[in-house]
Amino acid sequence: MVVQSSVSGWGRYPSIDANLERPEKLATVASLAQTPEKIIARGKGRSYGDAALNSRILLTERLNRMLAFNPETGVLRCEAGVTFQEILEIFIPRGWFPSVTPGTKFISVGGAVACDVHGKNHHREGGFSSFVRSFSLVLANGDRIPCSRTENPELFWATIGGMGLTGIMTEVEFSLQPIETAYIRCRTLKADNLEAALERFEQYDAQYQYSVAWIDCLARGNALGRSVLMLGNHATVSQLSPPQQANPLYLPPKPRRRVPLTPPAGLLNRYTMQAFNSLYYHLKREGECIQDYDTFFYPLDFVEDWNKLYGKPGFIQYQCVFPLETSRQGLTRILELCSKQGWGSFLAVLKRLGSQEGWLSFPMAGYTLALDMAVKPGLWEFLDQLDKVVLEYGGRVYLAKDARLSAEALRLMYPQLPQWLAVKSQVDPHNQFSSVLSQRLQLHL
Numbered sequence: 001m002v003v004q005s006s007v008s009g010w011g012r013y014p015s016i017d018a019n020l021e022r023p024e025k026l027a028t029v030a031s032l033a034q035t036p037e038k039i040i041a042r043g044k045g046r047s048y049g050d051a052a053l054n055s056r057i058l059l060t061e062r063l064n065r066m067l068a069f070n071p072e073t074g075v076l077r078c079e080a081g082v083t084f085q086e087i088l089e090i091f092i093p094r095g096w097f098p099s100v101t102p103g104t105k106f107i108s109v110g111g112a113v114a115c116d117v118h119g120k121n122h123h124r125e126g127g128f129s130s131f132v133r134s135f136s137l138v139l140a141n142g143d144r145i146p147c148s149r150t151e152n153p154e155l156f157w158a159t160i161g162g163m164g165l166t167g168i169m170t171e172v173e174f175s176l177q178p179i180e181t182a183y184i185r186c187r188t189l190k191a192d193n194l195e196a197a198l199e200r201f202e203q204y205d206a207q208y209q210y211s212v213a214w215i216d217c218l219a220r221g222n223a224l225g226r227s228v229l230m231l232g233n234h235a236t237v238s239q240l241s242p243p244q245q246a247n248p249l250y251l252p253p254k255p256r257r258r259v260p261l262t263p264p265a266g267l268l269n270r271y272t273m274q275a276f277n278s279l280y281y282h283l284k285r286e287g288e289c290i291q292d293y294d295t296f297f298y299p300l301d302f303v304e305d306w307n308k309l310y311g312k313p314g315f316i317q318y319q320c321v322f323p324l325e326t327s328r329q330g331l332t333r334i335l336e337l338c339s340k341q342g343w344g345s346f347l348a349v350l351k352r353l354g355s356q357e358g359w360l361s362f363p364m365a366g367y368t369l370a371l372d373m374a375v376k377p378g379l380w381e382f383l384d385q386l387d388k389v390v391l392e393y394g395g396r397v398y399l400a401k402d403a404r405l406s407a408e409a410l411r412l413m414y415p416q417l418p419q420w421l422a423v424k425s426q427v428d429p430h431n432q433f434s435s436v437l438s439q440r441l442q443l444h445l
Contacts, residue, residue: 007057010307011048013314013375013403016436022059026079026170030142032058033168038434041168043108044083047115048317049403050436051163058168060110066090067171074176075133080110080169087176088293093249096176097234097293099131103349105298110169115400116161116361120210120232120297123352127363129160130356132174137167140432144170158423161361163399165433165443166424181248183235184210184296187288194225194331198367201229201352209233210296212351217335217371218344225335227350228284232296240290251292258304262312300347310374318383319362319370319398320390321353327367330393334369334386343382345371359416362398370401380404399437407442421445 001022008015023029032039042052043060060081068077074096076087084098084105091097102117111117113135118127125131134148137159147156159166187208191197197213205211208231215227237248300306307315322330331350338344349370356363373379387409390397396413397405411417424444431444438444 007042007045007053008314009049009052009403010046011315011317011401011403012307012310012312013316014050014053014436015314016053016055018054019056020059021057022062024062026063026144029058029063029138029168029170030144033138033140033432034142038432039168040433040435041080041110041114041164043081043111044106046104046107047111048401050440051115051400051402052111053436054434060108060169063170064108074178075173076176077171077173078109080108080113080135080172082109083107084109084112091176092179092182092251092293095178095180095249097179099175099177100125100128101297103298104301106301109172109174110164113160113169113172114162114164116356116358116363117400118353118356118363120212120351122356122363123205123211123354124209126354127356127358127361128174129358129361132160132172134173135159135169136171137169139167140428140430154419154423155427157357157359158420158427160358161399162420162424163360163435163437163443165435165438166427167433179234179249180237181235181240181244182251182293183240183244183248184232184291184293185235185239185288186291186296187231188284188286189229189231190284190286191225191227191229193219193223194227194335195328197225197227197229197350198328201367204229204231205352207231212349215335215348215350215369217338217348218342220339224339225331230296232291235290244290251294254294254302256302256304259306259308262308264311310372313375315372315374316379316383316403317370317372317401318386319368319401320386320395321362321364321368321398322366322390322393322395323364324366326393326395330389330395331367331369333389333393337382337385337389338371341382343371343373343379345373347372359420360399360414362396362400364396366395368398370398399441402437405441407440410441 003020039056040054041058063079063081065079112128116129210232213227213229353363355365
């Protein structure tokens with residue numbers, strides 16, 4: 001059954017009309033892939049921009065069966081439409097947790113591979129692909145083939161971070177990590193400016209599995225880049241309170257809030273964000289505490305439809321990364337442009353990343369900055385300025401968040417793109433797997 005609908009990414013920009021097809025069995029996927037009209041697979045639609053948009057979309061949400069689990073090794077095999085939420089609900093009570101998780105649990109496993117998602121532990125463990133053992137891929141000719149580091153390795157690496165453009169993922173095998181509790185032992189630190197924030201990352205990253213910072217991108221002068229760092233390790237049973245120790249892998253359900261309406265587009269402006277950022281920074285206190293995993297990893301998941309806060313036109317999340325040796329200069333330039341021109345974000349995130357394999361994978365050893373910015377006049381010109389800074393200091397932009405990068409900039413940011421294009425042309429010579437993003441970035445020969 002085909003359903004016509006208006007669809008967008010999580011940023012609500014751009015929005016297009018599309019024909020949606022929702023197969024319930026893997027056997028149907030091959031026939032859908034072979035039809036003449038171009039197609040892209042879509043999981044939960046949490047990529048921010050146009051990566052999962054096309055006039056014809058295959059929804060994977062009903063391809064969500066758990067297929068096998070080894071309790072000795074923590075290796076899980078499941079269909080690509082399984083979500084992190086489903087994994088957490090089933091496996092935390094058994095003492096297992098995703099080895100890597102992004103900032104939302106409402107994503108599919110197939111999407112995690114296609115975007116090679118990363119989390120707060122990338123500086124130590126790498127991205128999601130570091131724990132992927134293998135996956136099955138339906139090609140444009142209908143063949144379903146296995147991919148791993150040893151079997152069809154070039155297609156494996158082209159699909160990791162390949163934005164769904166090499167085929168339709170049907171099954172994924174990857175490893176979970178063991179945990180004693182559903183809690184995180186956290187430490188909060190404050191940094192007066194960007195230099196102090198980077199020093200604190202370097203000082204504490206070896207001690208904590210997880211690290212992230214909220215950063216004030218509108219602060220100026222000596223306070224440029226002031227930050228609140230949140231560090232954490234999985235808590236042991238002995239670190240919990242007596243009530244928590246009684247059932248350490250159980251969390252009572254929490255209510256979710258909802259954004260009831262779309263506010264006026266101008267509600268989030270330079271002045272309201274400056275006020276919020278100043279209040280948030282000064283109210284935060286340094287110290288240690290025990291938090292449940294939901295609060296630590298997925299705070300925004302408690303607010304349904306929070307993406308409406310930016311108004312009807314939507315928003316762009318601009319995420320860039322700089323190499324370690326140029327991070328200070330590059331981040332300083334970006335923050336100076338934001339504060340000077342008033343392009344603020346109250347959801348600005350700074351993380352340290354490690355090295356990463358994958359031809360189109362985003363991470364590199366260095367620091368990444370993510371900024372949410374409402375779509376309004378002048379935004380595209382401002383983001384073009386940021387692109388120039390990113391290129392000047394050897395960085396790149398994350399395709400899973402992107403909706404406006406130029407094809408020319410992409411080719412400068414991703415030096416292994418020619419290898420990716422060579423594999424794409426072999427397995428999909430007629431560009432059957434296509435998206436608005438791939439057409440904009442000319443991801444075909």
